[in-house]
Amino acid sequence: MIFSEPIVNSVTWVTSLTHGLQPTLLATATEAENAPIVLTGVLLSLVVIYLASKIGGELSRMMDLPPVLGELLGGVVVGASALHLVVFPDSGAIASDSLIMTILQFINNLTPDSVTSIFQSQSEAISILAELGVIILLFEIGLESDLKELTKVGYQAAVVAFVGVTVPFAAGTAGLMFFFHTPAIPAIFAGAALTATSIGITSKVLSELGQLKSREGQIIVGAAVIDDILGIIVLAVVASLAKTGEVDVFNVIYLIVSATVFLIGSILLGKFFNQSFVAVANKLQTRGNLVIPAFIFAFFMAFLGNAIHLEAILGAFAAGLVLDETDKRKELDQQVKPIADILVPIFFVTVGAKVDLGVLNPIVPENREGLIIATFLIVVAIIGKVVTGWSVFGQAGINRLAVGVGMIPRGEVGLVFAGIGAASGVLDKPLQAAMIIMVILTTFLAPPLLRFAFKQSVEPQETIEPADVIG
Template sequence: MAIDNFVLSLCLILLFGRVLGEAFKRLQLPAVVGEILAGILIGPSLLGWIAPHETLSVMAELGVILLLFSIGCETSIKHLYQAGNSAIGVALLGIALPAGVIGLVCLFYLELPGFTALYLGCALTATSIGVSVRVMAQAKRSQSREGHIILGAAVIDDIAGVILLSLLFNFANSGDISLLSSGLLILKIGAFLFLAPPLARLLLYLFRAVRPREKETGYEAIVTMILICLFAWLAHALHAPALLGGFVVGLALSRQFVSPLNRYLQNPFSFTHEMEVESKPLVDIFAPIFFVYVGISLDLSQIDLGWTGIFTLLMLSLLAIATKALAGLNVPGSLRSKAIVGSAMVPRGEVGLVFAEMGLQMEIISPKLFTELVVIIAITTLAGPLLLKWALARDGK
């Protein structure tokens, strides 16, 4: 891509993504939907100002790595333990129902190939942490029992989604998925998730020790990017998605980071806080590029606007919403608590979009299925906060 086309494309992506994202936020709707619509508007589907390109795709991938980093910064391992068995039960049901029901519908009703049907089912298993947690925080319920269960289940969903994505990625490349290779892959990802955050934490102490005494503007942001790029490369070297590297660095920066090292080393709260604050503009710039690029990658002409096509799209969207909402049945207590947790599990958000994009790149799903999958993810991302607000309002009454 020539430099003039690149800078103009980047200008339009940032401008339209910001404008439509802010417009949706003012309407109390998820900004991610507005950013996807911005990509549809300036992409080949409507105005045709920007076409998909490898350079923009790489920037979009960097954006999602930074997005998972910001999610990691908000994640607390303690909350996972506090939620206990309820979070695990909600997460497992929220994975099994969409993968099983949607996979079977795609296999028998849509008559898709077995692996494609499985991939579509797995693509709709992950829950967007950011969307639901933001709604809970606005309602001042993030520290409630339901809030802990939602966060814990969403974390498990995201980790399980990453593992599923890695397994499917390896199967698509090799055409085989033996128990031994699958076990080794899960072991490597588990070891990476377990060992990488403490290792990143140790590197934080090293960078803090060599920090210049003068107030060096940008030092914390540079250190953050060094760690994110290093662990993203390491995750890719272990045959895991690179975005997992951003997530573990975010965990290392979290103020609620838990490690035996805390007994011997003073928590670097001031330094990690500065790193998080300094890197926030990077996340704000690059993360929307991913969502806008997803919209640019869409080809709405692929959607079947006949009665059969519209019925199929609506049916899959309703199944995607219902199978996640039913996961709230595992929550002990009143029906209102079940409704709150179930509604919060509905938005698919960023991890589902990663599934869609990688499935398209690996040619597991066609451009038509990619477009339909992203539309379904957008519908769930829009419906989830609306259902959650309704459930919280009912709970308040």
């Protein structure tokens, strides 16, 4: 029966119950019963996430650090490392680990089975919101990037990305095999994790520093995009190596070709699409006449990116680049801002929340071997990316340190490698822990380092936009 409780909640019921003519409706009665509680959990999680992001972001700014660092740390505080308010079943948490679930259980007097199912649904909802957050972030970054500028620095970006992938990969794999006698496949996996660059974190910091449109900023963003594509390819190679001991050459060629065709194709086709977009937006007269067509385009491109087994964020970034070329740019930018403001923090806080700083505790004996390997990986991770700055050619007076430092954060992409490594079973515990520590430290060190690097700049900045810092 649908009423085991005097809970009557029309709006939340509606999405779970409808006309009920189908015979299967009763079978989903339990889920329908839980639906308002899932919404309660999502709302409470969002309140916690927003509080964490704002308190963290503001404290970070007061200390003259980039706000996104505070958002990540805010996530760490409310997440698996400390308060256990925002935890996820796919990081191994169960419902009773979640403080929010404990609160919901107390309010609604739930059975353990219901709690597990509500926890799962609520976590999935927050994850989807976080994913929409990073898609919109990349769309916004695309909107703020200048296609002409990006094309101008295209070669440099490609070289930086290539160096930033090969140097850490080679040094990391060889070093692990030589110094730590790690077998080849786990060493290659760890080396692959060193190649990642978090385009989300790096571009957010650049935007906060007002450096997104500087030459350095554009090289970093371009290189991070190319790095993302190279990362997809490296990951595919390594994963098939780990699984079968062989490399699926066809798949590697497929990924290289599809990524290139997708990015270049969408930008070329975009020139034609531009005209129609402006024409359509001018004709529409109901609310959302600009932002809805833009989101249709962005989400469709993100869908395409995912559908051809690349990445949703690549599609969103390409969509932003294309729409940046229209007359509607300014207006669209202004309307996307508040949407990004409420969705992007969900991404950063959940990235922080999923990290378990427990692996950093040297008092726990099994952490120690990992900490030693981690120290090695961190050194390789930083040096391997910093050197990329010196691979930039033909750009007199460029801040090479800033370019190199901008490539350091591994962020969510590094976590992916670590996660897939853990699931593949080829990594032992110390190496897993070391990879995670490397990802955490490069992610958290990069924002202050990047700020420092730009302060050391020998030339005046081309663009400083306070409007980018204060929304």
